Amino acid sequence: MSNLRTNLKQMVEHKNFQAIIIAIIIFNGFIIIAETYLKGNSLLLVLDKIIVWVFVLEMVVKLGGLGTKRYFADRWNIFDFSIVVASLAFYATPFVSVLRLVRVLRLIRMIPAIPALxxxxxxxxxxxxxxxxxxxxxxxxxxxxxxxxxxxxxxxxxxxxxxxxxxxxxxxxxxxxxxxxxxxxxxxxxxxxxxxxxxxxxxxxxxxxxxxxxxxxxxxxxxxxxxxxxxxxxxxxxxxxxxxxxxxxxxxxxxxxxxxxxxx
The missing domain is CATH 1.10.287.70 (Helix Hairpins)
Structure with a gap:
C-alpha cells in the first residue's frame, strides 16, 4: 500500500503531470467553444464526458498520492475538488444553464495549474x-x-x-x-x-x-x-x-x- 502511495506521489509531482492536465483543460475549453456552434453534437458530448472522468481520475490520483490531509490543506485543491464534484453532480441535471456554467467553471482550473496565474x-x-x-x-x-x-x-x-x-x-x-x-x-x-x-x-x-x-x-x-x-x-x-x-x-x-x- 505504501509503495502504491509512493508511486502515485511521484506521478503527481512529476513535471509532465501538470503539463498534461493543462493541455486537457485547454482542450476542454476548445470543446466548450465548439459547443456554442454545434449544440447537441454527439461527439462533443462524448469528449466532454471523457474529460470529466479524466478530471475525476486526476483527483483520485492526487488524493492517493498526497493524502487527504495534505490535499485539502491547499485551497486550490479544494477549488478543483468542488469543480469536479459539481461536474459529476450536475451532469445529468435537466437545468442546461447550470450544466453550462459548471463546464465554463472548469476553465478556471487553469489558474491553479499555472504558477504565474x-x-x-x-x-x-x-x-x-x-x-x-x-x-x-x-x-x-x-x-x-x-x-x-x-x-x-x-x-x-x-x-x-x-x-x-x-x-x-x-x-x-x-x-x-x-x-x-x-x-x-x-x-x-x-x-x-x-x-x-x-x-x-x-x-x-x-x-x-x-x-x-x-x-x-x-x-x-x-x-x-x-x-x-x-x-x-x-x-x-x-x-x-x-x-x-x-x-x-x-x-x-x-x-x-x-x-x-x-x-x-
Missing part, C-alpha cells in the same frame, strides 16, 4: 483587505459627485442620466470608463451649463486616474511582498543549510583532532 490571484486575494479602504474612498467620491449631478443637471438631460441618485451613479460609471461620456453626457450639459466642464474633468482625474492608480499600486505592492517572502524563505533555507554544513565541518575537524591526539 496562481501568483496573481493569490496577490489579489491578499490585497482585498487593503483595497477596502480604496473602495470606501471610491464610494464616497461617487456619492458626492452623484448628488452634485442630480442637483444641477437633472433638468438638462433625460431622467436616465442624472434624474435620480442611482441613475447618476450609473452615468458616472459610464464617464469613468470613458464610454461615450463626452458626446452623450458631458457636451450636452456643458452647452447648457458652461461650468460643468470642471465637474467632469475633476471627476475623471480623481475617479479614473487617482483611484485606479491606487488600486494598481496596492496590488503591485502585494505582488512584490510575495516575491520578498519567497526570497526570504530561500535565504533562510540557505542559512540553515550553511549552519548544518558548518556543524558537520566542526564535528569532522574535532574527530580529526581527537584522532591525532590518540595517535600521539
Amino acid at each position: 496562481r501568483k496573481i490571484i493569490d496577490a489579489l486575494m491578499k490585497s482585498i483587505p487593503a483595497l477596502t479602504g480604496v473602495l470606501g474612498l471610491c464610494m464616497l467620491i461617487f456619492t458626492i459627485y452623484a448628488i452634485i449631478g442630480t442637483t444641477f443637471f437633472s433638468e438638462v438631460l433625460d431622467y436616465e442620466f442624472f434624474g435620480s441618485f442611482h441613475t447618476a451613479l450609473f452615468t458616472l460609471m459610464q464617464v469613468v470608463t470613458f464610454e461615450s461620456w463626452a458626446s452623450q453626457v458631458a457636451r450636452p450639459i456643458i452647452n447648457e451649463i458652461p461650468w460643468a466642464w470642471f465637474y467632469f474633468v475633476s471627476f475623471i482625474i480623481i475617479g479614473a486616474l487617482v483611484i485606479l492608480n491606487l488600486v494598481v499600486a496596492v496590488i503591485l505592492n502585494y505582488l512584490g511582498q510575495e516575491d520578498d517572502a519567497i526570497r526570504e524563505e530561500q535565504m533562510e533555507r540557505l542559512y540553515r543549510e550553511n549552519e548544518e554544513l558548518r556543524k558537520d565541518i566542526q564535528e569532522i575537524k574535532q574527530l580529526i583532532l581527537n584522532s591525532n591526539k590518540n595517535s600521539n
